[in-house]
Amino acid sequence: MPDLITHSVLVYTLRNRSVKSEELVLLIIGAILPDLVTRPFMIIFPPAKYFFHAFHTPVALILIILLISYLFEECYRAKVMKLLSLGVASHLFLDLFQYSVGSRGYSWFFPFSYFDFRIGLFMPEDSLYILPLLMIILGIDSYVYQNKKKK
Amino acid sequence: MILSDKYKKFKIVSILSILMLLGWYDCNYNGIEYLKSQRKNKSWDIAGLYVKNFDSTYFYAESNTDSIIGLNYLDDLPVGESLRNGDLIQIKSIHLGGDTVDVYKIYISRTRKYKILLSIIPVFIIFYFFNKYFKFEIAKFIFKRRNNA
Known part of the structure; x- marks a missing residue:
């Protein structure tokens, strides 16, 4: 996985500009959700890593999104689901480009198959080296967007 | 529905x-x-190994589930890199027997801890903003949008 700053910045810069602030928050939560529901537990309880590995798969993530949406008002649930799903899709899309030497992969069709497909353009930690560039892009994006909003 | x-x-x-x-x-x-x-398998691809001991001919590394003795790894290290005790590595290797493997690809994840530390930052920022725009109603057990958001 790339770091969560990379995931957040990607979805922040590629978002639809008409999205409201509270919707943007949900979109970014979606973008970090797959790692949020797996990595802390995998780091704290390494023997249970295969249990939590299942939650980084599309089927489990759909269920987790559905579960989270029940924590919101009924009239807002469809929107929560949509925003979280878009965020999660951006996360999985970025993970698709990651290469790993010896890991088991992402099991896109779990639990039906353990088939793993990755384009493999960068290693898990490589995203750290492009962070300064991402920060510059984020700064320019925020500056331009705020100026447009004022006009 | x-x-x-x-x-x-x-x-x-x-x-x-x-x-x-x-x-x-x-x-x-x-x-x-x-x-x-x-x-x-003949080929052993293993991630999450921590180097415990090494010299120029072999390294010994452990994970939660495996312990490996890797041979002939020096030529497979990235240019200018060398192993250190405690390094987190991923390997592709050919099984020779027992826990001994002939390594043909090795990746050192030395910046992983920085990645984890940096990943905590957006979590705090996002939950600050989440709290700004949503409030939790304990009685109904749901998040509601704040009126001032």
Whole structure:
């Protein structure tokens, strides 16, 4: 996985500009959700890593999104689901480009198959080296967007 | 229909149960089976190994489930890199016998801890903003949008 700053910045810069602030928050939560529901537990309880590995798969993530949406008002649930799903899709899309030497992969069709497909353009930690560039892009994006909003 | 409040508790319990089953299934039928199948293969691809000891001819590394003695690794290290005790590595290797492997690809994840530390920052920022725009109503057990958001 790339770091969560990379995931957040990607979805922040590629978002639809008409999205409201509270919707943007949900979109970014979606973008970090797959790692949020797996990595802390995998780091704290390494023997249970295969249990939590299942939650980084599309089927489990759909269920987790559905579960989270029940924590919101009924009239807002469809929107929560949509925003979280878009965020999660951006996360999985970025993970698709990651290469790993010896890991088991992402099991896109779990639990039906353990088939793993990755384009493999960068290693898990490589995203750290492009962070300064991402920060510059984020700064320019925020500056331009705020100026447009004022006009 | 699926997002309505009707049978909400039943739906939540069902989803949680399915998630637990998926986790259990992955843990038992992929985690353990995967490790067993790895042992049967000629090629051993292993991640999450921590280097405990090494010299120019071999390294000894351990994970939660494996311990490996890797041979002939020097030529496979990235240019200018060398192993250090405590390094987190991923390897592709050919099994020679016992726990000994002939390494043909090795990747050192030396910046992983920085990645984890940096990843905490957006979590705090996002939850600050989440709290700014949403409030939790304990009685109904739901998040509501704040009126001033």
